[in-house]
Amino acid sequence: xxxxxxxxxxxxxxxxxxxxxxxxxxxxxxxxxxxxxxxxxxxxxxxxxxxxxxxxxxxxxxxxxxxxxxxxxxxxxxxxxxxxxxxxxxxxxxxxxxxxxxxxxxxxxxxxxxxxxxxxxxxxxxxxxxxxxxxxxxxxxxxxxxxxxxxxxxxxxxxxxxxxxxxxxxxxxxxxxxxxxxxxxxxxxxxxxxxxxxxxxxxxxxxxxxxxxxxxxxxxxxxxxxxxxxxxxxxxxxxxxxxxxxxxxxxxxxxxxxxxxxxxxxxxxxxxxxxxxxxxxxxxxxxxxxxxxxxxxxxxxxxxxxxxxxxxxxxxxxxxxxxxxxxxxxxxxxxxxxxxxxxxxxxxxxxxxxxxxxxxxxxxxxxxxxxxxxxxxxxxxxxxxxxxxxxxxxxxxxxxxxxxxxxxxxxxxxxxxxxxx
Numbered sequence: 001x002x003x004x005x006x007x008x009x010x011x012x013x014x015x016x017x018x019x020x021x022x023x024x025x026x027x028x029x030x031x032x033x034x035x036x037x038x039x040x041x042x043x044x045x046x047x048x049x050x051x052x053x054x055x056x057x058x059x060x061x062x063x064x065x066x067x068x069x070x071x072x073x074x075x076x077x078x079x080x081x082x083x084x085x086x087x088x089x090x091x092x093x094x095x096x097x098x099x100x101x102x103x104x105x106x107x108x109x110x111x112x113x114x115x116x117x118x119x120x121x122x123x124x125x126x127x128x129x130x131x132x133x134x135x136x137x138x139x140x141x142x143x144x145x146x147x148x149x150x151x152x153x154x155x156x157x158x159x160x161x162x163x164x165x166x167x168x169x170x171x172x173x174x175x176x177x178x179x180x181x182x183x184x185x186x187x188x189x190x191x192x193x194x195x196x197x198x199x200x201x202x203x204x205x206x207x208x209x210x211x212x213x214x215x216x217x218x219x220x221x222x223x224x225x226x227x228x229x230x231x232x233x234x235x236x237x238x239x240x241x242x243x244x245x246x247x248x249x250x251x252x253x254x255x256x257x258x259x260x261x262x263x264x265x266x267x268x269x270x271x272x273x274x275x276x277x278x279x280x281x282x283x284x285x286x287x288x289x290x291x292x293x294x295x296x297x298x299x300x301x302x303x304x305x306x307x308x309x310x311x312x313x314x315x316x317x318x319x320x321x322x323x324x325x326x327x328x329x330x331x332x333x334x335x336x337x338x339x340x341x342x343x344x345x346x347x348x349x350x351x352x353x354x355x356x357x358x359x360x361x362x363x364x365x366x367x368x369x370x371x372x373x374x375x376x377x378x379x380x381x382x383x384x385x386x387x388x389x390x391x392x393x394x395x396x397x398x399x400x401x402x403x404x405x406x407x408x409x410x411x412x413x414x415x416x417x418x419x420x421x
Contacts, residue, residue, distance in 0.1 A: 017147070028106045037138075038156040039162070048069045051069050055067040061276075065134070068143060107170075197221045211403065227239045256319075308406075309341065313406075320349070349406070359386050
């Protein structure tokens with residue numbers, strides 16, 4: 001389903017960080033988030049890809065896996081997945097109705113000063129936990145929504161955590177610099193629980209290392225704990241004290257996915273032996289993992305990617321740089337949310353394009369195509385506002401070469417809709 005009247009109503013509560021409401025409501029539901037072991041994944045970019053990779057490796061091991069991610073591309077069902085299958089419309093609708101009924105009783109009997117109304121994200125998170133419990137999953141792989149410390153998912157007691165990356169995004173909520181943001185993301189670190197980190201900037205790594213030490217949480221960080229070598233003719237290579245894998249085939253494109261795969265492999269290495277994927281399961285999972293909207297070719301002449309901040313744009317630029325000139329997209333179709341750094345994204349990608357067309361989709365946070373174009377007037381290539389995505393996509397496809405659509409998860413989803421994906 002695209003949405004549900006209950007979710008539309010919940011949107012009025014906006015975004016409210018904090019754990020008290022969520023913990024109280026889940027206790028009222030019987031603590032479904034404690035039904036199975038949890039892996040908890042945070043990060044500015046890449047956390048959704050890591051969740052999908054981990055889920056694929058665990059399924060290849062023969063386990064029943066629940067995966068919770070956000071936001072969604074096209075359908076809210078994408079956020080709640082069991083064994084690779086999105087929750088059905090009927091099941092999600094019934095869950096939401098049950099949760100709203102439970103919420104009303106909880107507010108009257110058990111909330112005790114927790115602030116009453118739950119947010120959209122809190123109800124969706126509760127729905128995921130309850131669905132995973134009812135589906136009797138063996139492992140839950142949970143993506144943080146925003147930050148970590150005060151995110152609604154941080155009520156879990158994980159057996160391992162991961163911080164995939166730390167970059168400048170959501171600075172109004174998380175802080176103005178990498179150290180502040182790292183501190184918020186490291187809020188998921190639990191006492192004595194291993195935390196896997198990706199190749200973080202030194203200032204971010206110092207913060208995470210300090211918090212991990214305070215909480216006696218083993219820090220699993222490259223290069224001392226694991227190594228990853230980028231794919232060439234020999235494939236992806238991964239080595240750690242517990243395993244060494246080479247000639248791995250990674251289904252997701254881009255050099256950044258190589259490091260995401262390293263984090264995913266290091267994360268499953270922290271699992272107890274009875275649920276840890278063996279080498280064959282790791283190979284099979286990485287070779288078959290899917291994550292739509294991430295360097296995805298949705299038509300012969302159209303690519304989509306969800307890069308929406310400066311780090312994501314730099315990763316996309318690195319992939320573009322490696323392409324032969326005759327294979328590189330020539331038109332950038334860019335649409336972004338109002339709170340994002342459009343200039344940074346444009347500067348990273350413009351050197352590889354003949355022109356930039358700005359657009360917007362039907363989302364309340366979308367920046368208009370005209371306003372976005374004014375942010376990009378100093379780019380080295382032509383910048384033209386092309387209106388809403390329904391009008392802009394045909395214009396972009398009429399030019400020479402292929403089209404790269406990026407700047408927003410919502411825009412990527414809109415293009416997939418238009419092309420019938």
